[in-house]
Amino acid sequence: IVDGAFVRAAELFQNSKDNQDLRIRAAGLLAYNGNKEAAEYLNSLANSNNLQTRLYAARWGLYLAEKPVPANLVRDGLSSNNRNIKAATAVIAGLFKVQDAMPDLVTMLNDRSAQFSAPAAVALAQLGNREIIPQLLDLIGSTSEEKNYAGMNGLVLLGGDDVIESVKYRIEETDGLERFRLIRVLHELGAPEARKHLIRVFNEELTIKPEAALILAADDYWEAIQYLQERLKRREDPTYDNLVYRARNAHAILRSGDMSAIHVFQSLLREDDTKIRGWVLFLIADLADNDLLKLIQPSIQNIDSGLSVIACS
Secondary structure, eight states: HHHHHHHHHHHHHHHHHOOOHHHHHHHHHHHHHTTTHHHHHHHHTSSSOHHHHHHHIIIIITTTOOOOOOOOOOHHHOOOOOOOHHHHHHHHHHHHTTTHHOOOOOOTTTTHHHHHHHHHHHHHOOOOOOHHHHHHHHHHHHOHHHHHHHHHHHHHHSSSSHHHHHHHHHHTOHHHHHHHHHHHHHHTTTTTTHHHHHHHHHHHOTHHHHHHHHHHTTTTTTHHHHHHHHHHSSOOOHHHHHHHHHHHHHHHHTTTTTTTGGHHHHHHHTOHHHHHHHHHHHHHHHHGGGGGGGHHHHHHTTTTHHHHHHOOO
């Protein structure tokens, strides 16, 4: 199946000359697998005159292929007046561990807009800047989901006893969703008290219960597994949000070692919505179970080239 994915990626690379973004993603896979033509293609784009193309080639091609980023790309991107390009460059700086970008990223972190502060927060965490821990905690309490995710992600990336102690202290001062986000950080960092907090949320906070159940089920908490299995039996409107939760529900049950939810993935992979199928493919990859590769195989050969390249990845 994996060999077939590389064959399909080669087809996409050769046949997508009118779709540069798709071709870059296929080239990243091929270059990762040692294909010199694909690596040269990515390098040529990353050193071209179009800054947006250079960034896309770095993010979706060179990074996946484990190739170095051109020395001047991050400097050029961070000095751009285009906000979208500057935000995309912050992501590149973090992924490729470009330490020289630190001063610009600190400035971006202090910007009020999530467009700048969120990617800068994650990038600084990837660069190991521990001075931003208080700011990451503040982002978790923001009204912006993008900032919330960046704060949580940044704290998990940094890790360490100082982060755990800071989060524990903040938990005592908060409630509701902000408190739940902090508990999730503790859980991701392996703090033993996180499970106790999650069980309390699961039993007492109805609005957050479905999210707490996903984490606890993956941790083998029987009541949460039972709750999720009952929810799978329910008939719900096939809205995007409901289908995504259904996929995450199956993922949590499978992570607990119960393989009975495989049929949910199989069913969702037949949905018309490519985004839903993409979600399922991502969750299958996250489980890292080679027995599930067979579920990916039909999507690798899918006529929808966008879905196909996700499946190959």
